[in-house]
Amino acid sequence: MSTPGFILKIACPDRPGIVHAVSHFLFSETANILDSAQFSDTFTGRFFMRVHFDQTHQGLDLSKLRKNFIEIGQKFEMEWELFDASSKPRVLIMVSKLGHCLNDLLFRTHSGYLPIEVAAIASNHQDFEGLAKSYNIPFHYLPLASATDARKDQQEQQLLDLIDQEKIDLVVLARYMQILSPAVCKKLAGKAINIHHSFLPSFKGAKPYWQAHQRGVKLIGATAHYVTTDLDEGPIIEQGVERVDHAMDPEQLAAVGRDVECMALSRAVRWHAEHRILLNGKSTVVFQ
Numbered sequence: 605m606s607t608p609g610f611i612l613k614i615a616c617p618d619r620p621g622i623v624h625a626v627s628h629f630l631f632s633e634t635a636n637i638l639d640s641a642q643f644s645d646t647f648t649g650r651f652f653m654r655v656h657f658d659q660t661h662q663g664l665d666l667s668k669l670r671k672n673f674i675e676i677g678q679k680f681e682m683e684w685e686l687f688d689a690s691s692k693p694r695v696l697i698m699v700s701k702l703g704h705c706l707n708d709l710l711f712r713t714h715s716g717y718l719p720i721e722v723a724a725i726a727s728n729h730q731d732f733e734g735l736a737k738s739y740n741i742p743f744h745y746l747p748l749a750s751a752t753d754a755r756k757d758q759q760e761q762q763l764l765d766l767i768d769q770e771k772i773d774l775v776v777l778a779r780y781m782q783i784l785s786p787a788v789c790k791k792l793a794g795k796a797i798n799i800h801h802s803f804l805p806s807f808k809g810a811k812p813y814w815q816a817h818q819r820g821v822k823l824i825g826a827t828a829h830y831v832t833t834d835l836d837e838g839p840i841i842e843q844g845v846e847r848v849d850h851a852m853d854p855e856q857l858a859a860v861g862r863d864v865e866c867m868a869l870s871r872a873v874r875w876h877a878e879h880r881i882l883l884n885g886k887s888t889v890v891f892q
Contacts, residue, residue: 607617607656607689607690607719607878608658608689608690609658609659609689609690610656610657610658610666610669610686610688610689611654611656611657611684611687611689611780611878611879612626612627612653612654612655612657612673612684612685612687613653613654613684613685613687613879613882614651614653614655614682614683615650615651615653615683615684615882615883615884615889616650616651616680616682616684617651617680617681617702618644618645618647618649618650618682618783619651619680619681620798622651622653622680623642623653623736624881625676625679625680626655626676628734629672629673629676630652630657633664633669633672633876634660634663634664635657635658635659635660635664636657636658637655638656638657638658638659639655639656640654640655640656641653641654643891645884645889648884649883650834652891654879654880654891655767656699659685662670666686670686673686674796685841686868687879689879691853692719692877693720693721693773693774693877694721694770694772694775694874695721695722695723695772695773695774695775695873696724696726696766696770696773696775696776697710697722697724697725697726697776697778698727698775698776698777698780699725699726699727699732699778699779699781699822700727700728700729700779700780700781701729701731701781702781703731703732703735703779704862704866705778705799705869706725706732706779707735707864708760708780708866708869708870709722709776709778709869709870709873710722710735712870714739717767717870717874718870718873718874718877719878720873720877721722721774722741723741723742723770724737724741724742724743724744724770724772725741725742725743725744726743726744726745726746726763726764726766727746727780728746728747728749728759728780728782729745729747730735730767732819733745735793739762740798742746744807746759746762746763746879747759748782750872752877756785760784760785760787760788760823763788763790764791767792772872773795774795774796774797774876774877775792775795775796775797776797776873777796777797777798777799777831777832779799779865780798783835784796784831786833788831789831789832792831793830793832794830794883795830796830796831797828797831797841797871797872797873797876798828798829798830798836798838799826799828799831799865799868799869800812800826800828800836801813801826801861801865802816802825802856803805803823803825803826803827803845804829804836804837804840804843805836806821808835808836808837809835809836809841813854813857814854815862816837816857817852817854817857820850822847822848822849823845823846823847823848824845824846824848824857824859824861824864825843825844825845825846825861825864826843826844826864826869827842827843827868828840828863828868828869828873829841829872830873830883830888837886838887839883839884839886839888840868840887841871841872841875841876841881841888841890842868843868844864844865844867844868845864846860846861846863846864848860850883856868875890875892880892886892
């Protein structure tokens with residue numbers, strides 16, 4: 605089910621008059637505010653706001669709204685975006701050989717729980733081609749076994765071409781176990797979400813469940829974050845945890861962690877699709 609209306613996201617230096625200016629603008633456009641959330645960060649001096657509004661009569665146009673809001677944006681030094689709330693982002697899901705997050709995302713999307721359109725699935729293995737076909741989603745095999753640097757560059761160019769061809773709005777790394785190059789990370793800044801199977805910033809990199817077992821942790825977790833050039837250090841969107849104990853081996857920790865990974869990733873994707881996330885330096889503001 606699509607969401608009606610429009611969504612305005614704002615980030616700017618905090619100062620008096622911002623809420624009044626936005627409210628007056630929407631009133632002048634004969635818009636009706638459906639819900640609104642705001643946050644003032646006293647540590648950074650930044651102000652964040654998300655407004656979901658609808659039209660009181662037919663005639664509100666997205667391009668016209670954007671044009672009319674430019675003056676206010678400039679006055680308050682805003683970083684702002686205005687979206688059609690009914691438009692679903694086109695998503696590319698990338699996966700390797702573990703498919704629990706992929707399967708969960710496909711089921712939630714097919715069931716109407718995630719407001720996204722899965723335009724394609726890409727993988728460096730062929731394991732989930734059948735799953736993609738069962739949902740009638742194009743599957744793209746981008747192999748990397750024993751890849752040279754030249755082959756890696758070629759594979760990433762294929763990936764970027766696919767993103768352009770399919771007009772992808774969001775890339776989701778659903779346990780895609782390859783490191784993207786800095787160039788690709790920069791191109792996808794703010795438009796790629798990764799799920800890491802630990803409670804970051806603990807246990808970055810490979811085999812975090814083994815690292816957790818060696819340290820005897822009592823809680824394991826998963827972290828959904830935006831992709832940056834720094835491995836597993838992007839702005840955190842959502843995290844989940846589950847209690848474990850000394851009797852569990854790394855494989856048992858991984859089994860428990862799969863459910864946590866699925867929940868954290870699906871929430872992050874939904875909040876991104878609903879334009880609930882604003883970047884705040886190396887962190888995020890999430891209006892749930």
